[in-house]
Amino acid sequence: ETGVTQTPRHLVMGMTNKKSLKCEQHLGHNAMYWYKQSAKKPLELMFVYSLEERVENNSVPSRFSPECPNSSHLFLHLHTLQPEDSALYLCASSRQSGTGGYTFGSGTRLTVV
Amino acid sequence: GESVGLHLPTLSVQEGDNSIINCAYSNSASDYFIWYKQESGKGPQFIIDIRSNMDKRQGQRVTVLLNKTVKHLSLQIAATQPGDSAVYFCAENRDYGQNFVFGPGTRLSVLP
Numbered sequence A: 001e002t003g004v005t006q007t008p009r010h011l012v013m014g015m016t017n018k019k020s021l022k023c024e025q026h027l028g029h030n031a032m033y034w035y036k037q038s039a040k041k042p043l044e045l046m047f048v049y050s051l052e053e054r055v056e057n058n059s060v061p062s063r064f065s066p067e068c069p070n071s072s073h074l075f076l077h078l079h080t081l082q083p084e085d086s087a088l089y090l091c092a093s094s095r096q097s098g099t100g101g102y103t104f105g106s107g108t109r110l111t112v113v
Numbered sequence B: 001g002e003s004v005g006l007h008l009p010t011l012s013v014q015e016g017d018n019s020i021i022n023c024a025y026s027n028s029a030s031d032y033f034i035w036y037k038q039e040s041g042k043g044p045q046f047i048i049d050i051r052s053n054m055d056k057r058q059g060q061r062v063t064v065l066l067n068k069t070v071k072h073l074s075l076q077i078a079a080t081q082p083g084d085s086a087v088y089f090c091a092e093n094r095d096y097g098q099n100f101v102f103g104p105g106t107r108l109s110v111l112p
Helices: none
Strands: A004-007 A010-013 A018-025 A031-037 A044-050 A053-057 A064-070 A073-079 A087-094 A108-112 B010-014 B019-024 B032-038 B045-051 B056-058 B062-067 B072-077 B086-093 B106-111
Touching (some): A004 A087, A010 A018, A031 A073, A053 A064, B032 B062, B032 B072, B045 B072
Parallel strands (some): B010 B106
Antiparallel strands (some): A004 A018, A018 A073, A031 A044, A031 A087, A044 A053, A087 A108, B019 B072, B032 B045, B062 B072
16 A cells, blocks of 8 residues: 555446545645546646645546545546546645655546446 | 556566666756656556756666756666566656656566
8 A cells, every 4th residue: 555545446437427536645745636547648647736725737628526625635526428538547645845756546447438 | 557558668578687768858957757667456656766966876676867968767677576567657847846747658577
């Protein structure tokens, strides 16, 4: 375990479903991230939260909606996804300075059918 | 959490040999670099980092070399073991900010 826990590990959802991905860290980090990893683009930054405030939204479609209720928890709410959204969704956390890089979770493997 | 399906450059080495994985980074202003290892079923894991005021940094069985002139980073793994089989990513950062830019990755395959 890295200290960053993601649930669920695997998710299959229909295009009309609504689901949420959860990420939790207790490393004392105050920045959290969502990344998408797929066959076409290995690691795409989606969202950055620093001190619970969203500081970056990397042109992500509105069918992805992040939520950061506190510095230890991060959610990614999903609705009306497309098959091309099937990918590995990785959560990471870091110190605000970025020194030491990210600590990643193991990811949620999402399949949209 | 596997990277199966990614069409990555692949490096195959014999167990016990040394491995060299290369990375060309994009931003000449980048001043902090990290190598990550991603094993099947896991997220990327920090291996070693280097700041731009250094040319070389050594860890346990790993060495990172930085050539700022040609914007090139390499990861050397000594006495490669089966457990080293994974995808390796370099990441660059500027001003110790929060946002890292990741390279496309290289798949290392260790042959018995």
